[in-house]
Amino acid sequence: MSNTDFALAVEDLTVSFDGFKAIDALTLYIDKNELRVIIGPNGAGKTTLLDLICGKTKASAGSIKFKNEELTKLAEHTRVRRGIGRKFQTPSIYENLTVFQNLEVSFPKGRSVLGALFFKCSDEVKARVQVVAEEVGLAEMLAMEAGLLSHGQKQWLEIGMLLMQEPELLMLDEPIAGMSARERELTAELLKRICANRAVIxxxxxxxxxxxxxxxxxxxxxxxxxxEGSMEKVQNDPKVIDVYLGH
Ligand SMILES: Nc1ncnc2c1ncn2[C@@H]1O[C@H](COP(=O)(O)OP(=O)(O)OP(=O)(O)O)[C@@H](O)[C@H]1O
Incomplete structure (x- = not known):
């Protein structure tokens, strides 16, 4: 396929595990600044799809283009550098470090030689930490040890750690699992805010x-x-009700 304006273009993507096609000739396009939600029954292949996009799992066939660049041959860490961020269900934060330090260590040091030499004390990093902490609602907690945060706050910290790298595609697997009602509301607001500058799945x-x-x-x-389509459209689709929503 030729150049597109999509942030992400997945075409005919397939992955087989011992002959079983967990992803089967799947085609999907995500716009820049789009917030796409993927739903479906257990075992549908949702997590595997994100694994393929971030490079954790290698595709058997098909194409994944991010800003028109083919990703399937790139290593996972190279995809991170290209601007793909992935958050898994369990938070992987440094519990013994402060919120500030967790964000600080997530600043992409390798971007320039200067960055690598001076990143620790640079004003640029501090400013970025402040902006991200405000974005994820943790600006008042920068000095707190991360292990003392609530479950929801830990999830936001991890989103913040990903935002430090300014990803252009952010992927989140069940971000509100285990959250309180208030934390869910705040997470909805957070996700709506962060897709202003990037695509989110x-x-x-x-x-x-x-x-x-x-x-x-x-x-x-x-x-x-x-x-695929608006919530209203898929909610009223008899096929969707049959395999998922009706259960
Ligand atoms: N590495 C693997 N090796 C073999 N089979 C796998 C592997 N990864 C996933 N699968 C299988 O692929 C299918 C899709 O799994 P996947 O975890 O992507 O589904 P899901 O839609 O994310 O489900 P859930 O909602 O339960 O998380 C399942 O049948 C799973 O057992």
Whole structure:
């Protein structure tokens, strides 16, 4: 396919595990600044799709283009440098470091030689930490040890750590699992804010949350796309009700 304006263009993507196609000739396009939610029953292939995009799993066939660059041959860390951020379900923060330090160590040091030499004390890093801490609602907690944060705050810190790298595509796997109602509300607001500057893909099972945040919803089933469109459209799709929402 020729150049596109999509942030992400996935075409005919397939991955087989011992002959079983967890992702089966899947095609998906994500716009810049789009917040896409992927839903679907257990085992549909949602996590595997994100694994393929970030490079954790290697595709058997097909194409993944990020800003028109083919990703399938690039290593996972190279994709991170290209601007792809991925948050897994369990937070991987440094519990013994402060919130500030967690954000500071996430600043992409390798971007320039100067950055590598001076990153620790640079005003640029401090300024960036401040901006990100405000964005994720942790500006008042910079001096706190991360292990003392609530579950929700830990999730926001990890999102902040990803934002330090200014990703142009951010992928989140069930970001509100285990959160309180108030934390869910704040997370919805946070996700709406951060997609102003990047594309965001969220895997989610909580339909109330999906309704709040999704620009568009993709419903996966057996490694393929079953339906795609507005929440209203997919919610009323008999195929979707049959395999997922009706259960
Ligand atoms: N590394 C692997 N080796 C073999 N099979 C795998 C591997 N990774 C995933 N699968 C299989 O691929 C299918 C899709 O799994 P995946 O975790 O992507 O589904 P999911 O939609 O994310 O489900 P859930 O909502 O339960 O997280 C499942 O049948 C799973 O067992």
């Amino acid at each position: 969220v895997i989610e099972h909580d339909m109330d949350f999906v309704k709040q945040i999704a620009h568009k919803v993709t419903v996966m089933h057996q490694g393929k796309i079953l339906a």
